[in-house]
Amino acid sequence: MSSDKNEQETPNPTKALWPGAPAPNFALHTTPDQSVSLSELRGAPAILAFYPADWSPVCGDQMVLYNELLPEFRRFHANLLGISVDGVWCHLAFAKDRKLRFPSLSDFEPKGAVARTYGAYRQQDGVCERALFVLNPEGIIHWSYVSPIGVNPGADGILSALEDLSAKK
Amino acid sequence: MATTATGILTLPVSDHDHIRGSLSAPVTLVEYGDYECPYCGQAYYVLQEIEQELGDNMCFVFRNFPLTSVHLHAEHTAEAAEAAGAQGQFWEMHDMLYEHQTALDDSQLLQYADALGLDVVRFNRDMAEHHYADRVHEDFMSGVRSGVNGTPTFFINGVRYNGSYDLESLMAALIDAAEKEE
Numbered sequence: 044m045s046s047d048k049n050e051q052e053t054p055n056p057t058k059a060l061w062p063g064a065p066a067p068n069f070a071l072h073t074t075p076d077q078s079v080s081l082s083e084l085r086g087a088p089a090i091l092a093f094y095p096a097d098w099s100p101v102c103g104d105q106m107v108l109y110n111e112l113l114p115e116f117r118r119f120h121a122n123l124l125g126i127s128v129d130g131v132w133c134h135l136a137f138a139k140d141r142k143l144r145f146p147s148l149s150d151f152e153p154k155g156a157v158a159r160t161y162g163a164y165r166q167q168d169g170v171c172e173r174a175l176f177v178l179n180p181e182g183i184i185h186w187s188y189v190s191p192i193g194v195n196p197g198a199d200g201i202l203s204a205l206e207d208l209s210a211k212k
Numbered sequence: 213m214a215t216t217a218t219g220i221l222t223l224p225v226s227d228h229d230h231i232r233g234s235l236s237a238p239v240t241l242v243e244y245g246d247y248e249c250p251y252c253g254q255a256y257y258v259l260q261e262i263e264q265e266l267g268d269n270m271c272f273v274f275r276n277f278p279l280t281s282v283h284l285h286a287e288h289t290a291e292a293a294e295a296a297g298a299q300g301q302f303w304e305m306h307d308m309l310y311e312h313q314t315a316l317d318d319s320q321l322l323q324y325a326d327a328l329g330l331d332v333v334r335f336n337r338d339m340a341e342h343h344y345a346d347r348v349h350e351d352f353m354s355g356v357r358s359g360v361n362g363t364p365t366f367f368i369n370g371v372r373y374n375g376s377y378d379l380e381s382l383m384a385a386l387i388d389a390a391e392k393e394e
Contacts, residue, residue, distance in 0.1 A: 110281050195361040198356050198361075
């Protein structure tokens, strides 16, 4: 959840989309010749992890942690997408280095356009917020959280949201 | 370091854990660590000094948090320490691994088991059958559910410690927690 507590670290509190809002559709490149469209993932929960940049230490840890947790996410049939403004070649190098086994999407041109539709873009820095969204199988936001930019939010919130979704079936 | 909402250890320390010291000590420090993580390696030497200094006033607990995609030997080393633990030598193997962080392949793990005087046939079988993989995964998931997001992560008396883990900072936090208990 986007909370008031974050205001201190986030000079312009984000207007991240709240639970209940339909997740805006998008199609973004994950490699130079492949793209992923959110609508293709309907029918199962989806996790969108917006993050500021490949290679920076906190993001690295966060994506490495999520990579480690893919089997847990799969138990809920959930698909994970990482999204940042980095270009596809940068993503490819980063994913190879960290052995990431989930798609990293490039919100590159127009820069941050998708992040903006989720209220997850930091205009002052030109990067995505460190924002998490868990979508239900119908593509409605079930849970969202914006972390202070320098803090790895971990995965407990994602897992709780997936458990909650699964209990509602 | 900025902090998020205070993290709480969701799985309380129990006799299921690897514990150095007495649970009745005024301060219990839980580490979620990875044997191949260089930061955990640095923290290992800091913790040695702290344990020496605080003596019976502190109880130290280690739980596994292997990040296997970035650390090739993380999973096997965690299982090796557990396999040694099954033979009563968890801490001996734990220390051995942190003191040999650049030599952690399977043949070296076997050498350490041998050097510690373990039953190497049993050790080998436990490793081959991944006998302790579930235990390692349980530790990992208890960490995830407690908000562990990287290694090392520490909890002092069940509350996540978000400060730096240099000797001075960590020692101050532990002494502070111990005094609050008195």
